[in-house]
Amino acid sequence: MIGFTNIDGQGIEGIEKSFNAQLTGKPGSRLVRKDKFGHVIENITEVNPVPAHELQLSIDERLQTVTEDALDNAVIWNKAESGAAVLINIPTGEILSMASYPDFNPNNREGAQLDDFRNRAISDTFEPGSTVKPLVIMTALQQGIVQPDSVIDTHPFTLDGHRIRDVGYYPELTLTGILQKSSDTGVSHLSLAMPVQKLMDTYKSFGFGVPTGLGLTGESSGLLPKRRYWSDLDRATFAFGYGLMVTPLQLAHVYATIGSFGIYRPLSITKVDPPVIGTRVMPEELVHEVEHMMESVALPGGGGTKAAVRDYRIAVKTGTAKKIGDDGKYVDKYVAYTAGVAPASNPRFALVVVINNPQNGAYYGGAVSAPVFSQIMGDVLRLENVEPDGMPADSDHLLVMHGSHVAVPGS
Template sequence: MGQRRLLTLAGIAAFWAAVVLYHLISLQVFHHRYYVQLARQHQEVPIEVPAPRGTLFDRNGQTLAMSVPTESVYVNPLKLPDLGMAADLLGRVLHLDRAQLFATLKQAYDDHRGYLLIKHRVDFQEAENLRGLAFDWIGVQHESQRHYPKGDLAAHVLGGVDFSETGTSGVERALEQDLHGVPGEMRLVTDVKGRGIESQLAKPARPGAAITLTIDERIQFVAERELEAAVIEHHAFAGSLVAMNPQNGEVLAMASYPTYDPNQALQGNDPRRINHAVSLPFEPGSVFKVITLSAALETTDLKPDSPINCHGGAFTLPGRVIHDSHAGLGIIPMADVLARSSNSGAVEIGSHVGPENLYKYVRRFGFGQKTGIELKEENRGRVWPFNRWRKTSWASVSMGQEVGVTTLQLAQAAAVVANGGFLIHPHLVLKKNDKPVPVAPPVRILQPDNAILMRSMMEGVVVLPYGTGRRARLDGYSVGGKTGSAQIFDTQTKHYTHSYNGTFMGFAPLTNPALVVVVTLNGTHGEGGFGGVVAAPVFHAVASEALRVMEVPRDLPDDKPHTLVAVAANMDDLADPDRADTDNVLADDDDDAPDAQVAAPSGPTVPNFKGMNMRAVLAQAAEMGITVLPAGSGIARVQNPPAGTPLYEGERIRVQFVR
């Protein structure tokens, strides 16, 4: 009897054990994944790992654009346990008005909305407090906000972003792939109080790349300041400026006016957002004569001193006559055609070059095609296909008509002359994540000797007393350049107006150009709106500051050649009309004032280093106990102070070496 009872009890126990075992196996084996997932849903919180959009720096590491992470609070109104309690809680934690919050929550609840943003950009402590509550109806989401800490500086280069931080213009748009960050995800195991215990990286974040631009914010600032002043002063409707290193195509400054603040939200098609330097082509006018004369040097026997018949200022073509504004120019050297900016002379030279060669060199200089700069707004300009040229198109093109160019294309063309004949590729991006960005190799399009001849002729534009670009002269640096004043064509009346696109393109120093600056003012008026009057002074201001900032050694003595001021000159069609009143920087007596206070030089006399190599220069300098500041390599070509000058105590001698 007793054994039977025991067996019954054992059977019941075994059955109970079997049931427990079955449930254990069911929980741990068959439904393992389900319950693990269920447990994770309760214990784990997905945390977004922010991946901010890449920062934009200037070439010296100054921040131009950066994204700052922020957090926003949202709720799911459909999950709210109690509207009043939620309004109380959120109002207290987020410092919001309770009544207004309650109304908003109620409205969202009545509308059956599953998402309601409560507050943007909450501070860190507020976000932490809400996370600690661990309510399933409150969420904190990461956001990012783009800032442009320099305001409107380089606005057209940088561009802007939309509400989702997607680039809409400028570098922001062109480098969207690199700048855009992909956020990651982290699974955070929390305790009952919502405190994190352990986290696992589910998906790594990929922050946007840090981009270092070629822009120098100091030069950019001066460029924008001077451009704005010139546009306002000369009542132009727009202006643009490009400063570039002619040796490698690095754009140091790109300014466009009117401008805007990229921190402000984009509203419609704001015309201020147009980057005039790359987006709006214009007829260049006389600056294009540089292309004509370069083609002449390459394809004809013409030399700078070759006589060119300017036909008394009127060149007759089939069906039209081309005039200079000031008649009277007869046969003058080709260099003077450039210095005086004679239209008839340029057309005469163009006739020597021939239409086919002219077209070929226009294309070789990069006109009619994009430069490839990292701006999607870039316009290719306009060069008619050769088969669409009319009978007199070659004449128009010779003096810069019937073509449309951008300021950047002009800078690219000026760089060809400045760097010895290479077509370089302008670019804005220096580094991506501290890795240098490769640049397409330059292409030779001019023979070196012809490039040097062009440089000397362009120097005449600035240096010669009758040159049209005298206002571009720099103190201590040799300058080459060309002015342009193209009448604006009215598409409605089909006539040229008396409004001009005043342009100056130039480079300095002449011996080893370190800087190309092209300035264009659109819509200047009358003779006071010529390029030599409106654009050359901007070049002067910007180039002076840029060369100082770039620490480019001077290649001219500080002594001013006063003789230049006294020489009278003829006015041509595009020369400065008020040249007599022009401030000549080389004759500015104010600059001499500080010298009068300096004690008389007491050091040794400067030796003549010209023609010596660096080793010999340094040896001789060491022997004499003087310090030399060498620049470049090769043979000494230029020195400052010049030979024979007594040195001040402690004064250094700068010597420019050229190969």
């Protein structure tokens, strides 16, 4: 992330390159007249030097260390191809830590491969899988398609010759249950009940499809599809994270916006004072409702129990996405995600952990990236002396299944 300079002191990678002009300054110059003995007898013109600016990064050395250590160990343990993690200060938009593995030592680059120099947190793009499901539920609530206590028919069904089903069998689920069980059928029904542009607008407003504006060279803008025609299958899979590409940084930005209950703030790699007010992109009450539902994911019965942090409430979503091969077809390789905010009662930190192509048996986000999330977020909360907020208060909205009327939106 920091990068390095060449022998002339010019930044050629990372922050050193992105902020080279501020870090370098400009030398001064003077035009003089001398006598035959070489003595200066007249100053004709003089340009004062411009000193280099000090750059105070938002990166916290302690939090960067725990993030790097946990990510490195996870990639190695899971025999994965690579990994990335991003931690954001929600109230300010400051990046507190950003890790990428494989990496290199900028003070000793001997033996480093060219690929090691890439900051995967900003450059690598993947389909985000189930991590987008909270946005689908928010959009459905905003459009009045469902209410917070609605129950959805989640039986398997067929679209365009393809079977839409869940990992487990759940005939019906509440909205909380759709998140806790990560129901593809549930979000598919919600997506099919709304114009696809409504979901697209939510994805855009939360930060997908555009660069974050962080200012680092090599950042990808990801990809949102531009289709004239959307099949029902396209609309369904779009709701569980296929058909779009995002970077780990973009995903962290989305979750920081969830953690601020719908306020979209610009991100910064330098210290921010005072904090930017930001722009509201979703009603506060609605986002708060869904954020509370997300707490069920790390509770018993959820797909992200390994992301739980002792003594703290966390709102989290795991995800697993198949990778696309060189021929444009899906292959048996996976990306494991865990994204969330904490403490859930008053979110201060948003964290995303991405493990690319784990090959040690497990590959689901709840098994591979969730423990890394737990380790990093737990260390962050304790290092920052954040007061524990315990278990979530009892709420009907954390019900997963009950026997009331079952509805299929739009039916």
